Structures are given as C-alpha cells and as structure tokens.
Amino acid sequence: MFTQIKTSKANREVVAQLTRKLSLGAENTIARIAFMYSISKERKMDLTKIQDFGGKEYSKSVLFGDYFDIYLGLLCTHYRLYKTDKDIPKYVKMHVDDGLQILEKELYLESNSDGFNQLITYIKLGLDQIK
Numbered sequence: 001m002f003t004q005i006k007t008s009k010a011n012r013e014v015v016a017q018l019t020r021k022l023s024l025g026a027e028n029t030i031a032r033i034a035f036m037y038s039i040s041k042e043r044k045m046d047l048t049k050i051q052d053f054g055g056k057e058y059s060k061s062v063l064f065g066d067y068f069d070i071y072l073g074l075l076c077t078h079y080r081l082y083k084t085d086k087d088i089p090k091y092v093k094m095h096v097d098d099g100l101q102i103l104e105k106e107l108y109l110e111s112n113s114d115g116f117n118q119l120i121t122y123i124k125l126g127l128d129q130i131k
Helices: 011-024 027-040 061-081 088-109 116-129
Strands: 003-008 058-060
Touching: 003 061, 003 088, 011 088, 027 061, 027 088, 058 061, 061 088, 061 116
Parallel strands: none
Antiparallel strands: 003 058
C-alpha cells in the first residue's frame, strides 16, 4: 500500500490557483475533487504515460481523510483491481493530475464566474446521474 503521492510539477501551481479561486479551504480538498472528477469521467489512465513527481505531496491520510477505504474501493472497482495492487498509488496520482487539468480548463473557461458556481453545477449533474 502507499503512504503518499506527488502531483506533477505543472499541477503544483494548478492546485494552488484552484484552491484560491474556489475558496474551499486546504489544497487537499481540490485534490480530492480532482481525483473523483477524473474517475467520474470514466477515464482509464495508461501507466506508461505517468507524469513527473515534482509537484504537491499528499499523504494518504491528508488526501483522503477518514474515507480512504471508500476512495480505494471506487478506484479498485473502476480498474477491477484488488486493494493491494502495486499500481494503486500510480493510478491515484494520475487521476489527481488528470482531474486537476480538467478542472483548470473547465473552470477557467468560465471567466465571468468565480468557479464555485460552475463546480456546484458539475456536482449537481453528477448527482442527477445517480438518481
């Protein structure tokens, strides 16, 4: 199992910018949202295309808090992996990086918005899909 992951160097600033723009508290909040947003897009990461590890570092407990088992279960279900698979940290890292890139593009396209309303719209759309 893993104890920490690091985003890509390019995403170090993205995390900071999105955290400031959305005013959601600590940077790990936007990283959690990014992880789940990437998973929700049903994207499958290619481990051969993993980015560098020069960015923001998160411990497992900071990134996922008390809900690590739930996030792990979602990832394992998505990839049909067992919870001890050696590649889980790489998939977590890649989905955080991927989600940050998606959110950066989508939230900054709405230049007239503070980004928060757009994020709420995405969350509502996701919730509507599971009704």
